[in-house]
Amino acid sequence: MSERLKTIIKMFDKCNSAADIGTDHAYIPEMLIKNNLCKKVVATDVNEGPYRIAKNYVESTGLEESIEVRLGNGLQPVALEEVDTIVIAGMGGILITKILDEKITEFDEIKTLILQPMNAADKVRKYLHEKGFCIVDEEIAKEDYHYYELIKARKSSKACIYDKELFYETGRTLFEKKHPLLKKFVENKMRINSEIIHNMDKANISNKKKEDLKSRNEEYREVLKSYGIE
Ligand SMILES: C[S@@+](CC[C@H](N)C(=O)[O-])C[C@H]1O[C@@H](n2cnc3c(N)ncnc32)[C@H](O)[C@@H]1O
Known part of the structure; x- marks a missing residue:
């Protein structure tokens, strides 16, 4: 199964x-x-x-x-x-x-x-x-x-409402219960974001999407830390 x-x-x-x-x-x-x-x-x-x-x-x-x-x-x-x-x-x-x-x-x-x-x-x-x-x-x-x-x-x-947009992307309950797969799951999302940022850098693209992705990765680091998931 x-x-x-x-x-x-x-x-x-x-x-x-x-x-x-x-x-x-x-x-x-x-x-x-x-x-x-x-x-x-x-x-x-x-x-x-x-x-x-x-x-x-x-x-x-x-x-x-x-x-x-x-x-x-x-x-x-x-x-x-x-x-x-x-x-x-x-x-x-x-x-x-x-x-x-x-x-x-x-x-x-x-x-x-x-x-x-x-x-x-x-x-x-x-x-x-x-x-x-x-x-x-x-x-x-x-x-x-x-x-x-x-x-x-x-x-x-x-x-029920989440104060952070991030919790709609990655469920807040997963942070609250410190799900054993959460860290790798989030790292995978952050890696994909970083790859997009890197490709935009290479192509000399500066726009809101790039800044949003940077902020999202930073926010993920902070939220993981605040829930003691390191
Ligand atoms: C990928 S299968 C998933 C099967 C099973 N639920 C699982 O998780 O393993 C998706 C199934 O949903 C059916 N499906 C798609 N749209 C549907 C709808 N509007 N109502 C009912 N069944 C639907 C498809 O025919 C297909 O059999």
Whole structure:
């Protein structure tokens, strides 16, 4: 099982019923049931191909009683009352926010979201805060050279907002819990920023983007230090 999938499963609390949106192979539902984390999982996919693959796979594992595979776009095939946890993993961050937006007014403080955007995680964090959710936990999973970001969130009566833009780029919870992969994750971001700065220097380019990248790297050094991550 991949580190990414293992980490998604690790983020689950015990649940009565979960929905896995964009299930593809239905590995996440299988693990949730086999690990006794959820009693029931609704697995959905918008595309006929993955829907069939998921259906056949569930049948091959003999878990049809616990995993129901449905065809449809985003949250449409699921009534939110029937689930307490929703996982949306392996899709772009913007697509994840679009899927959530279809039923955003129907969420309550009991439902848990587990999101694993493949990109634009900053946009997902911002969207959640704008819509009255708090980020209650975050994880990083590393596979080969790639880092995956996982976000767990719940609707909240108190407003959640980050005072630093940096925490939308790299989740504040990761600093608070001194995540073991955080230092390398941040160093990787800083290295990419430094490479861009270096290339701009070589091309004699001076603009706001270059200054912003320099400031961001400086800010990362300060924030790591302030959380005692050195
Ligand atoms: C890369 S797979 C990820 C599979 C699995 N969630 C995982 O994390 O391993 C993305 C899946 O999302 C499905 N998908 C894309 N857009 C969707 C949407 N709007 N609603 C439901 N499923 C969608 C695709 O058909 C595909 O099977």
